[in-house]
Amino acid sequence: MAARHALGQLRTEVAKAVVGQENTVTGLLVALLCQGHVLLEGVPGVAKTLLVRALAAGLSLESKRLQFTPDLMPGDVTGSLVYHANRAAFEFREGPVFTNLLLADEINRTPPKTQAALLEAMEERQVTIEGAARPLPDPFLVAATQNPVEYEGTYPLPEAQLDRFLFKLTVPLPTRDEEYGVLKAHHQGFDPRDLAAAGVRPAATAADLAAARQGVRRVQVADVVLAYIVDLCRATRSAPSLELGASPRGATALLNAAKAHAWLTGRSYATPDDVKAMARPALRHRIRVRHDEALEGSTADGVLEALLRTVPAPR
Template sequence: MTDIVTPLIEGSPEAGAQQARAALSRLRAEVAKVVVGQDAVVTGMVIALLARGHVLLEGVPGVAKTLLIRTLSAALDLDFKRVQFTPDLMPGDVTGSLIFDARSAEFQFREGPVFTNLLLADEINRTPPKTQASLLEVMEERQVSVEGSSRPLPDPFLVAATQNPIEYEGTYPLPEAQLDRFLLKLTVPLPTRDEELGVLRAHHNGFDPRKLREAGVQPVATAADLALGRAAVQRVAVADGVLAYIVDLCRATRVSPSLELGASPRGATALLAAAKAWAWLTGRDYVTPDDVKALARPTLRHRVRLRSEAELEGVTTDNVLESVLATVPTPR
């Protein structure tokens, strides 16, 4: 999500929305107290929360993906749970299951870790497809159905799934149908030299990633701020020309010679939702073509699939999306 670098701008005609934007704007500074150099990823997470979406985080081990989500939940004062996805993990270990209670002689539902606000699905591609699929209803319907009964999940609810981009041995790649459920795919980069020096200094001075409160992380926004922000995002205006631009971008991916699978209509609606959230965060009540361009790569990169010959030539999905952005006319 390196495309988004503009600082968040405060200001809104409505006092509630202005207060919510100001609170969410403080998140990056709060997370930066313990996670260095990941402002763009934090912004992407906020966009996903505002758009009621989910996020796929891709980065090599050791770039603080887990710490970032834990810190974000602490700064938002939201409940957080982590599931380590392994080959022997069962669907009931994620969603919950019925347990026989000998005292009442009845089956009782024991909630799984999905009953939270922020769920970290760590190394999601290390668990078999059956367990991966247990998240489909959770992500789309925000509920768990067991034995004919549906149990709603808390609101807000976001799945942040991680995967390693270089180690594929013993993994189960997510199918396209599940990848399409993620609003954004964010790459978590390695820190710069100066940022890495800052990390070492913090650890040398006694920083413990398991003790965020001692590191000074405090709640700066709440679920109420997110609710106000979501309501304001719904009111963001989008001109017909911008809507047509989103459609043209997605349709261009379907005819790209480098792709065997282009973005679906769900990809277009996801790009619209992400662009509206970003426009509101930057202090506007309307979407511009630049908002669409800024979110095109993180919103579409996991929804398209390269042809094998393009992969052999070293082409990446981001290369193809850059070409699409360069060739599709931008509305004036």
């Protein structure tokens, strides 16, 4: 299929700027196919911003970066009405949310009031100002970043907003070989601010994404695989180490992600392996480990790993 080939080429283009991070790239592609949003968590300097910019460049899509700070106001995100005295009229001035790929950098550094300005955009794909709904471009994806090791001066995202993200992707530090490749590229003149000079070229278009989404919708899911997704999510609600399990929205997200993963792999049907591959990114931010268990070293990923081992998967 032409759309699948185009997205395969997109991986190649992103790799010209970002060394490694294949799982993160896969997660971003799946989110685009599912019309979902992604929370990227990683320490500073692991190419989170560069990854989103390279993806936008490889897709010929508009991308904007918004630095979230404590003094950021909701209107700075969505836009606002501006009064023109010479015309005695108000005019709507679009905010940075009116783009295809919005990089919401350090989203947890802004107060909840401003964080909530993204809720309607992420869920309804529109912004309502003074009663008038203004649709956002299609495709539209929010890629929000946060630093997992620095909490001073931050405002953790509430569960309701976390649930709006299809995935929470952990961006790891590179391996030794990958870090060597990063240094070699910089030594040879790579400039992360100039992706065109790095050779990143458009490989797919919005039309390719639309065709790919149609393909994902046609992916077949057997009843036993549907039941497996339900059993996994219900197991999170009864796990003794968790105080909050995955909601039905989480089960729907896992289903859609498994279908997109199957399509990217080249299959017209989803398998339990697709579900297992997508379970951690789709559910890790929708569950909450009990405080006493967290003090003992339990993590969301660890709990999900145990559930994937214990919940019977169909053969």
